[in-house]
Amino acid sequence: MPSLGADMEAGTLVEWRVQPGAHVRRGDVMALVDTEKGIIDIESFEDATVERLIVQPGARVPVGAILALFEGEPTKVAAPLAALRAQRVSPAARARAAQLGIDPQTVKGTGPQGAVTLQDVEQAPASQGPPPSPAAGRAGIRNAIAVSMSRSKREIPHYYLQLSMDLRPALDWLEQFNAARPVPERLLLAALFNKATARAAAEKPGFNGYYGKAGFEAVKPVHLGVAIALRGGGLVAPAIREADQKTLPMLMRELQDLVMRVRAGHMRSSEISSATITVTSLGDEGVDVVYPIIHPPQVAIVGFGSVVERPWAIDGRIEPRPLVSVTLAADHRVTDGRLGAQFLARIRDLLTRPEDL
Amino acid sequence: MSGSTAADPALGAQILALLVEVAPDVDPAKVRPAEDFRQQFDFDSMDVFSFATALHAKFGIDIAERDYRELASLEKCVAYVAARLRAQESPATALKS
Numbered sequence: 001m002p003s004l005g006a007d008m009e010a011g012t013l014v015e016w017r018v019q020p021g022a023h024v025r026r027g028d029v030m031a032l033v034d035t036e037k038g039i040i041d042i043e044s045f046e047d048a049t050v051e052r053l054i055v056q057p058g059a060r061v062p063v064g065a066i067l068a069l070f071e072g073e074p075t076k077v078a079a080p081l082a083a084l085r086a087q088r089v090s091p092a093a094r095a096r097a098a099q100l101g102i103d104p105q106t107v108k109g110t111g112p113q114g115a116v117t118l119q120d121v122e123q124a125p126a127s128q129g130p131p132p133s134p135a136a137g138r139a140g141i142r143n144a145i146a147v148s149m150s151r152s153k154r155e156i157p158h159y160y161l162q163l164s165m166d167l168r169p170a171l172d173w174l175e176q177f178n179a180a181r182p183v184p185e186r187l188l189l190a191a192l193f194n195k196a197t198a199r200a201a202a203e204k205p206g207f208n209g210y211y212g213k214a215g216f217e218a219v220k221p222v223h224l225g226v227a228i229a230l231r232g233g234g235l236v237a238p239a240i241r242e243a244d245q246k247t248l249p250m251l252m253r254e255l256q257d258l259v260m261r262v263r264a265g266h267m268r269s270s271e272i273s274s275a276t277i278t279v280t281s282l283g284d285e286g287v288d289v290v291y292p293i294i295h296p297p298q299v300a301i302v303g304f305g306s307v308v309e310r311p312w313a314i315d316g317r318i319e320p321r322p323l324v325s326v327t328l329a330a331d332h333r334v335t336d337g338r339l340g341a342q343f344l345a346r347i348r349d350l351l352t353r354p355e356d357l
Numbered sequence: 358m359s360g361s362t363a364a365d366p367a368l369g370a371q372i373l374a375l376l377v378e379v380a381p382d383v384d385p386a387k388v389r390p391a392e393d394f395r396q397q398f399d400f401d402s403m404d405v406f407s408f409a410t411a412l413h414a415k416f417g418i419d420i421a422e423r424d425y426r427e428l429a430s431l432e433k434c435v436a437y438v439a440a441r442l443r444a445q446e447s448p449a450t451a452l453k454s
Binding site: 175178179182183184186188189190229230231232255256259260263264265283284 | 379380381382383398399401402403404406407409410412413414419420421422
């Protein structure tokens with residue numbers, strides 16, 4: 001069971017997409033796993049042949065447990081399976097928990113060896129506040145956001161910087177680019193924002209990577225998390241991998257594909273767990289500025305507000321210009337305001353020459 | 358459905374199917390034809406883009422960026438696509454007559 005987020009402890013196997021004997025390639029979807037972030041497609045880490053499926057659909061297993069065996073790796077089974085430490089839940093408690101829409105693994109067990117009993121489950125909603133809505137998936141996402149953002153605000157000393165940028169060059173370039181192309185080949189401004197952020201993150205040290213027990217670990221490729229709002233509430237931020245290396249059309253296609261799959265409930269394991277820095281854009285909602293919260297264990301997040309036409313002083317004259325406020329929230333354990341300012345300025349400079357993005 | 362989609366129910370149904378294709382989390386039974394998608398289901402610029410892409414592929418019409426606003430609701434969209442299809446057919450009609 002791969003970790004699909006810093007705060008994930010376990011997941012429930014929903015369905016196998018492969019059978020023993022099947023040959024899988026790296027990136028092929030092997031199974032569907034239910035997590036707090038919804039159903040995730042679990043991809044193979046390597047090219048291999050499936051020897052045996054260890055975990056049955058419906059089973060909830062902790063992160064690190066072996067789900068299946070590939071041929072030629074027989075010794076790897078015992079240890080991780082022995083480490084299975086998912087909370088014991090009595091069958092009656094599990095059934096009642098499903099009825100109530102609560103996760104029995106979150107209930108404190110009072111039975112033998114700490115097992116969760118029927119009584120524990122029935123008392124749980126009272127101690128946890130109002131019972132969750134029937135939209136259990138939505139509640140799961142809300143909970144995942146709560147855990148992650150609480151941890152962020154508790155542990156990460158954020159600092160915030162904001163820079164207003166004139167988007168005239170970027171918008172002019174975009175209009176020309178799109179006018180010459182049929183609908184499917186056009187770009188959205190979001191693709192430019194994503195590319196500029198990914199490039200800046202690749203060039204400026206201290207913003208791309210993870211903060212773990214040993215401190216900050218810089219990462220070379222930029223796996224750009226993009227915050228995607230779900231209709232009716234909640235959001236997830238899966239990654240576009242190696243975004244700094246991709247062309248604008250490639251980034252646009254991937255972003256479009258990602259948004260549709262996320263909203264259809266089909267994220268891939270490699271996307272959900274790997275973001276090294278995140279971008280959030282609230283431009284469609286009409287707000288001027290977003291002050292984002294870092295997604296742990298990342299150390300930076302960049303926010304884009306709405307593009308609005310405002311007076312802008314240029315060469316001693318006042319002109320109407322399409323402006324956007326770009327914010328950086330970064331981890332003060334890793335970088336300081338000066339580096340942060342350089343990072344934002346780099347994004348601005350890249351957006352000033354969109355033809356080079 | 359009501360309003361102008363009633364004038365061309367077949368086209369309305371086709372467009373509704375495309376809408377659900379690009380926004381699979383939208384319940385087609387709950388779509389109100391006259392109301393903007395943005396208000397009904399938080400349609401954002403990516404949704405509009407994906408929807409325009411799907412309309413382009415299905416009907417073979419080119420949709421200029423400035424026309425995206427014509428796709429804002431089901432009613433507007435049906436009217437826009439119908440007009441574009443007529444515009445494409447009219448040269449052929451002219452030849453026949």
